[in-house]
Amino acid sequence: MLSHSFQEDGDGKIRLVVLTHLKTGGAGAHANFSCHFVSSVGELGGLQHLYPQCTCLLPPVIAGLRVSITVSLGEVDVTEELNLLNCSAITGAPTSLL
Known part of the structure; x- marks a missing residue:
């Protein structure tokens, strides 16, 4: 239901981008869309969310x-x-699976 990717900006900062594959229940239903990121080093900053995508800034x-x-x-x-x-x-050398 979720997919993710990484994007590097011009300053070398890396963002984790999460795309949800959940469907809204109609017009305005995405107003209740939110994302929460918690890492092993605490909460992550730079949070942005706008249905169907949310992003956060990763630590160095x-x-x-x-x-x-x-x-x-x-x-x-x-x-x-x-x-x-x-x-x-x-x-190292690639494996036979690659």
Whole structure:
């Protein structure tokens, strides 16, 4: 019900962007849309939300960061847990699966 991606801005700041795949109940139903991000280092800043997407600013070091995302739409709450890895630190030859 949720998908996520990462975006780097011109200042090198990384944002976690979450897209919800929940449908609204009609005109104005998305007025009750909200997102809440909590990480293993505390609440995340830079929060913006406008149905169907919400974003937050990640701390400078994200390797091993655990993030709990709760998206609310009307009376429905969806929570997803992410464990963020530092993909740039992965080295070595590709596996046969790649």
